[in-house]
Amino acid sequence: MKPILYLSVAALLLAGTALAQTPSSTNLGRNPYPQIGKDGRVTFRVNAPEASSLTVNLGKDYPMTKDEKGVWTATTDPQVEGFHYYSLKAGGLSFNDPATHSYFGMGRWASAVEVPGAPDAEFYTPKQGVPQGAVRAVRYYSAVCGEWRQMLVYTPAGYEQNPSKRYPVLYLQHGGGEDETGWIYQGFADVILDNLIAEGKAEPMIIVMVSGVAHPAGDPAADAFDDMVVKDVIPFVDARFRTLSDRDHRAVAGLSWGAKQAYDLGLGYRELFSWVGGFSGIIVIGEFRSRPAGYEDPEKFAAAYNGIFKSATWFNANYHLLFIANGEAEGSHLKGMSEILKERGIDNVFYQSPRTAHEWLTWRRCLKEFAQRLFK
Numbered sequence: 001m002k003p004i005l006y007l008s009v010a011a012l013l014l015a016g017t018a019l020a021q022t023p024s025s026t027n028l029g030r031n032p033y034p035q036i037g038k039d040g041r042v043t044f045r046v047n048a049p050e051a052s053s054l055t056v057n058l059g060k061d062y063p064m065t066k067d068e069k070g071v072w073t074a075t076t077d078p079q080v081e082g083f084h085y086y087s088l089k090a091g092g093l094s095f096n097d098p099a100t101h102s103y104f105g106m107g108r109w110a111s112a113v114e115v116p117g118a119p120d121a122e123f124y125t126p127k128q129g130v131p132q133g134a135v136r137a138v139r140y141y142s143a144v145c146g147e148w149r150q151m152l153v154y155t156p157a158g159y160e161q162n163p164s165k166r167y168p169v170l171y172l173q174h175g176g177g178e179d180e181t182g183w184i185y186q187g188f189a190d191v192i193l194d195n196l197i198a199e200g201k202a203e204p205m206i207i208v209m210v211s212g213v214a215h216p217a218g219d220p221a222a223d224a225f226d227d228m229v230v231k232d233v234i235p236f237v238d239a240r241f242r243t244l245s246d247r248d249h250r251a252v253a254g255l256s257w258g259a260k261q262a263y264d265l266g267l268g269y270r271e272l273f274s275w276v277g278g279f280s281g282i283i284v285i286g287e288f289r290s291r292p293a294g295y296e297d298p299e300k301f302a303a304a305y306n307g308i309f310k311s312a313t314w315f316n317a318n319y320h321l322l323f324i325a326n327g328e329a330e331g332s333h334l335k336g337m338s339e340i341l342k343e344r345g346i347d348n349v350f351y352q353s354p355r356t357a358h359e360w361l362t363w364r365r366c367l368k369e370f371a372q373r374l375f376k
Helices: 009-014 189-198 225-240 257-268 298-307 312-318 333-343 360-371
Strands: 042-047 055-057 061-063 071-075 082-090 093-095 103-105 108-115 134-142 147-155 169-173 206-210 250-255 275-279 321-327 349-353
Touching: 042 082, 061 071, 082 360, 134 225, 147 189, 147 225, 169 225, 169 257, 189 206, 189 360, 206 225, 225 257, 250 257, 250 360, 257 275, 257 298, 275 360, 321 333, 321 360, 333 349, 349 360
Parallel strands: 169 206, 169 250, 250 275, 275 321, 321 349
Antiparallel strands: 042 071, 055 061, 055 082, 082 093, 082 108, 103 108, 134 147, 147 206
């Protein structure tokens, strides 16, 4: 289940040229395009002689130009380092680039490029000599949803070799339009934890990733995510894997829409979780405007999540960590939320990923910072 990184021979041939372009690590096999320049511009090339027009969308539309051989080309503006979805477009239809791997994002399978150059890329880069954990795809039956479903489960290096050892568990949620595969293929969660554990910066832990789309049996319009996790997922994981099954050893986190789900689980089920993290997502209390308005109403604040914030003293004594994070380019909403919570006496940790927006490099960094604080 691990993502495979490719470096084609074309990269070596292009090294030292004026463009200094290299193929994206997301390319299939030895496909030389898309290519990424040192300035972060991405060049696409598609052989489609019968097409009358083609566009590539990476953040915005870039019309492609066709040469005499029927090869279409476009180059984007400079892109920030990290993982970016893109699509090809023709006749009003968006579709995948056959030259790249596909990733479930944008509510469908999509193409993507990985722009290199992040100064801290080492933390999500696989390394020789670092013991690797395993990622399993596991089927489980959800009685709440009335269907068989899939979860991905990361177990740390040494899990199979130490049959008597039990581990804490992090439940980790993807964002809207993605699924349980996102944190592995796009987020490199397994690589991040392998590296952190090997460096002694994170405790060995199990990570569970499930799809956030869940409906009760017979009612496709309703949401059953919380119910499914509490009644089906957690009992299944505790029975199937060697977990430490108390709240002091159970964490939940997520990105964007998954952050909202993580807050709902972590704050709504205080008997189950004591470590909570939200990446690029807000704890909504009352109406949301330029800043979380419900926080300014003492009654709404005190009533939220069945009174979880009513006593700051109680909350700080019973929750080991409330972690709030986003990308610098996402704005100040979450920093403001963190500050309001602190003003009301609620301990929390705020982290901001430099330069990045609502994207996977932000969330990789958030996981790195969050994981180092867990279960200590």
